Amino acid sequence: MAEIKEYGEFGLIRHLTENFPLKNKSSLYGVGDDCAVIDTDPAEGKLVVTTDLLLEGVHFDLTYCPLTHLGYKACVVNFSDVYAMMGTPRQITVSVGISKRFKVEDMEQLYAGMKLACDTYGVDLVGGDTSTSMTGLTLSITAIGVAKQPVYRNGAKPNDLICVSGDLGAAYMGLQLLEREKTIYYQQYEDWRRTGSKEAMPQFQPKFEGKEYLLERQLKPEARKDIVQKLQETGIQPTSMMDISDGLSSELLHICKQSQVGCRIYEERIPIDYQTAVQAEEFNLNVSTCALNGGEDYELLFTVPLAQSEKIQQLSGIRLIGHITDERLGTAMITRDGNSEIALKAQGWNAFTK
Amino acid sequence: MAEIKEYGEFGLIRHLTENFPLKNKSSLYGVGDDCAVIDTDPAEGKLVVTTDLLLEGVHFDLTYCPLTHLGYKACVVNFSDVYAMMGTPRQITVSVGISKRFKVEDMEQLYAGMKLACDTYGVDLVGGDTSTSMTGLTLSITAIGVAKQPVYRNGAKPNDLICVSGDLGAAYMGLQLLEREKTIYYQQYEDWRRTGSKEAMPQFQPKFEGKEYLLERQLKPEARKDIVQKLQETGIQPTSMMDISDGLSSELLHICKQSQVGCRIYEERIPIDYQTAVQAEEFNLNVSTCALNGGEDYELLFTVPLAQSEKIQQLSGIRLIGHITDERLGTAMITRDGNSEIALKAQGWNAFTK
Numbered sequence A, B: 001m002a003e004i005k006e007y008g009e010f011g012l013i014r015h016l017t018e019n020f021p022l023k024n025k026s027s028l029y030g031v032g033d034d035c036a037v038i039d040t041d042p043a044e045g046k047l048v049v050t051t052d053l054l055l056e057g058v059h060f061d062l063t064y065c066p067l068t069h070l071g072y073k074a075c076v077v078n079f080s081d082v083y084a085m086m087g088t089p090r091q092i093t094v095s096v097g098i099s100k101r102f103k104v105e106d107m108e109q110l111y112a113g114m115k116l117a118c119d120t121y122g123v124d125l126v127g128g129d130t131s132t133s134m135t136g137l138t139l140s141i142t143a144i145g146v147a148k149q150p151v152y153r154n155g156a157k158p159n160d161l162i163c164v165s166g167d168l169g170a171a172y173m174g175l176q177l178l179e180r181e182k183t184i185y186y187q188q189y190e191d192w193r194r195t196g197s198k199e200a201m202p203q204f205q206p207k208f209e210g211k212e213y214l215l216e217r218q219l220k221p222e223a224r225k226d227i228v229q230k231l232q233e234t235g236i237q238p239t240s241m242m243d244i245s246d247g248l249s250s251e252l253l254h255i256c257k258q259s260q261v262g263c264r265i266y267e268e269r270i271p272i273d274y275q276t277a278v279q280a281e282e283f284n285l286n287v288s289t290c291a292l293n294g295g296e297d298y299e300l301l302f303t304v305p306l307a308q309s310e311k312i313q314q315l316s317g318i319r320l321i322g323h324i325t326d327e328r329l330g331t332a333m334i335t336r337d338g339n340s341e342i343a344l345k346a347q348g349w350n351a352f353t354k
Helices: A004-017 A067-083 A104-121 A170-195 A212-219 A225-234 A248-259 A274-282 A287-293 A306-313 B008-017 B067-083 B104-121 B170-195 B212-219 B225-234 B248-259 B274-282 B287-293 B306-313
Strands: A027-029 A036-038 A046-055 A088-098 A124-132 A138-147 A161-165 A240-244 A262-266 A299-304 A318-325 A331-334 A341-343 B027-029 B036-038 B046-055 B088-098 B124-132 B138-147 B161-165 B240-244 B262-266 B299-304 B318-325 B331-334 B341-343
Touching (some): A036 A088, A036 A124, A046 B088, A046 B124, A046 B138, A067 A104, A067 A138, A067 A225, A088 A104, A088 B046, A088 B138, A104 A124, A138 B088, A138 B138, A161 A306, A240 A248, A248 A262, A248 A299, A248 A331, B027 B124, B036 B088, B046 B067, B067 B088, B067 B104, B067 B138, B240 B248, B248 B299, B248 B331
Parallel strands (some): A088 A124, B088 B124, B262 B331
Antiparallel strands (some): A046 A138, A088 A138, A331 A341, B027 B036, B240 B299, B262 B318
């Protein structure tokens, strides 16, 4: 295993980024100067920019999140923000703070994941910064893209239909599952240590059979490039849009607040995968609560005018879950039995109260 | 003092950024959506993008660096990279990881410094991310600007003149001074503690009289917007350019390596301020070494064709320090006595060996 300091800052960046040839014609100059240089073409649309800071122990746990997966996910969550503007991601910059316990090979894994994400989504890594860190791994990614007609959160109008892509709650269930197995593992380790046994600790086998989808949603999420493409091909221009990273409930409240409208969604219309439902039951959790408040789905939440109703229903992978109302009617979910309304609350993931 | 968790992530961002109205017409949408939206105009030039990661205990020490200064400096070092492309910074995104010991008022100070920098340089804060951090303060800034004819590091040609703005080594001297006083303070504190005295510790007075310039260069550096403007007004297009953040020697080697050329600089031509020289003597350091290898000057290093010699000598604040040679002649400094050549070495600041 190679020590990072053998490479030095510039050597390390060069080593890690040499497998990232530039693909987009707008990427004029990548890593290696004071700035990256990007060409602009108004015909391509406006520029959209988003940034995310990921800190070890807060946003990820390397006990069960392999570094390649972390690299992939860190890119994808930024791409997701670009798609949520009806944009196309083109460039990223990546800054990494690396503590002493990481070796060059670890960073190679991290960058392999980022390369896979960049190749899959047609994005160029054009710059960044690496540094030592006193504690843990720090990852900061900025994504730049283009959007012909950016879709904001503030354009929803009464009677618009509320749409969601894919299904919700699976990533949260995946996280619960990983946390459970981690606890069991540490318990077995403690038990083994306490016996003072001289034999090796029995190999730990986490119980993940039949739950592959939940794990994949947590460890290797995808951004909904396909949904944005479908909408563009069908000529549907949403009135508002965002990606669901903190839970449907919290995101819908953002749209309603910024658009100054209310909403009604139907519990029975919320898309939930079979594995999510089974797992919620196993954990004795209300599956709707998981779908409303579980984070990291990276699905798209958007509104379209009522007139687009037929068009949108012909697209696969999109579910109508309710409609926008006048602001005075508030924000609520109609329960499965159709008899009562529950006010939506922002109980989503909050990095400050975790 | 208000706890950060009382505000929550979105409340905190809103609170900290509400005093940042957008100034540039290219800043179409700032904080509050999935992405910031930026307008592009090819007549304005290409887009240039740079990013910096600043970690507590590695890049800054809050013992002597007030949070407002840190906010100011964190912005300025990114602007400096944009100017080093002959560009103009327009937008920044700011991500902050905040550990529990910080209060809302601390973050207000940090953002006050960033606001001052943004106002001074005409830049808009358009987005970012805030999160809790397990340890220390993490700051990641990405700056976006425009450059009509970006100047890279790789365009220097034999016989080009090597120019430097301002003076060098002062920021490094400032850092040594702060570190010395910090050590003395801790020593006094230890002595006082050991005596078991019930009286308050005698107030500590750091010795900074007559050294204000050194401290300012370290704690509140400026980016050389004025130099870029002068060059543009005079119609001088440098063949290569970068900013001096890791020391003249290291940066000049970057330019020579990327341009495939050699260089000769003259020790007696290196611009050094009087306070820097006095302080180097006090510390028994070679002042040229400080100027060559001390970091964080944020001055501009650039090359211009020999034909521009007269024009460039008429500009104040720019010093010719040598010339570019054929690659085979290597990279060296001619000493003050004119009799010997010393090979340049990259002994600049390296975050991985610190």
